[in-house]
Amino acid sequence: MEQLKVEKIRKVYGNKTVVNGITFSVHSGEVIGLLGANGAGKSTSIRMITGIEEMKEGTIFYEGKDIVKNYKNYQQQIGVVPQDIALYLDMSAYDNVAFFCSLYGHRKKELRRRVEEALKFVGLWEHRKEKPGQFSGGMKRRLNIACSIAHTPKLLIMDEPTVGIDPQSRNHIMESMKELNRRGTTIIYVSHYMEEIEQLCNRIILMDHGTILENCSKDKLKEKYQSKGFNTLEEIFLHITGKELRDEVV
Numbered sequence: 001m002e003q004l005k006v007e008k009i010r011k012v013y014g015n016k017t018v019v020n021g022i023t024f025s026v027h028s029g030e031v032i033g034l035l036g037a038n039g040a041g042k043s044t045s046i047r048m049i050t051g052i053e054e055m056k057e058g059t060i061f062y063e064g065k066d067i068v069k070n071y072k073n074y075q076q077q078i079g080v081v082p083q084d085i086a087l088y089l090d091m092s093a094y095d096n097v098a099f100f101c102s103l104y105g106h107r108k109k110e111l112r113r114r115v116e117e118a119l120k121f122v123g124l125w126e127h128r129k130e131k132p133g134q135f136s137g138g139m140k141r142r143l144n145i146a147c148s149i150a151h152t153p154k155l156l157i158m159d160e161p162t163v164g165i166d167p168q169s170r171n172h173i174m175e176s177m178k179e180l181n182r183r184g185t186t187i188i189y190v191s192h193y194m195e196e197i198e199q200l201c202n203r204i205i206l207m208d209h210g211t212i213l214e215n216c217s218k219d220k221l222k223e224k225y226q227s228k229g230f231n232t233l234e235e236i237f238l239h240i241t242g243k244e245l246r247d248e249v250v
Contacts, residue, residue: 009058033201079153101150138169
């Protein structure tokens with residue numbers, strides 16, 4: 001089923017077109033990898049999809065309904081893990097998750113159940129009374145994810161969720177995302193780590209200069225370029241864009 005449809009969205013800052021009329025769909029249960037170097041338009045596209053950024057042109061539909069006209073309902077259905085950690089450092093881990101979950105209308109026993117489940121899911125239940133100011137970078141990232149999933153979103157949008165963390169935390173996040181997807185959550189995953197895209201995503205959307213250059217499964221993408229002598233996602237990305245993705249901090 002088509003869950004999200006992005007139709008000819010465009011964004012201009014001054015005289016610069018940052019996103020140039022891109023169109024793509026996301027089906028229920030997919031994990032989409034959104035790839036692109038600095039300036040590709042990924043983050044701006046994500047902000048428009050989440051409703052944070054207004055579109056100059058185009059429409060975004062969620063389950064067939066315009067998100068602008070159904071914004072409140074749309075916000076109830078999605079979770080967002082931003083690139084910049086969004087936590088209250090002077091509140092406990094438990095209170096952080098409880099606060100964000102309460103914004104979706106959950107109260108009392110139901111709220112407590114959801115907070116406990118989210119913290120256990122990311123492996124932080126034993127640290128629930130601690131303040132995130134004391135956490136490592138990886139623990140903060142995991143808490144950020146707990147805040148974003150406690151209301152059980154159908155669509156989870158993740159923008160560089162593993163930047164600057166240790167390999168153990170990165171592996172934990174990868175396994176957590178796989179489990180969320182097994183439970184039915186659709187994921188749009190932005191990353192410049194090819195191994196994460198390889199491990200997690202079943203379809204890749206490759207952007208450059210505000211346009212979509214490729215939109216297909218990993219297998220089809222590799223098959224398309226193997227005949228040209230490019231066998232890995234890194235080689236394919238470099239061939240298409242002329243840029244080293246792993247060197248980009250997006």
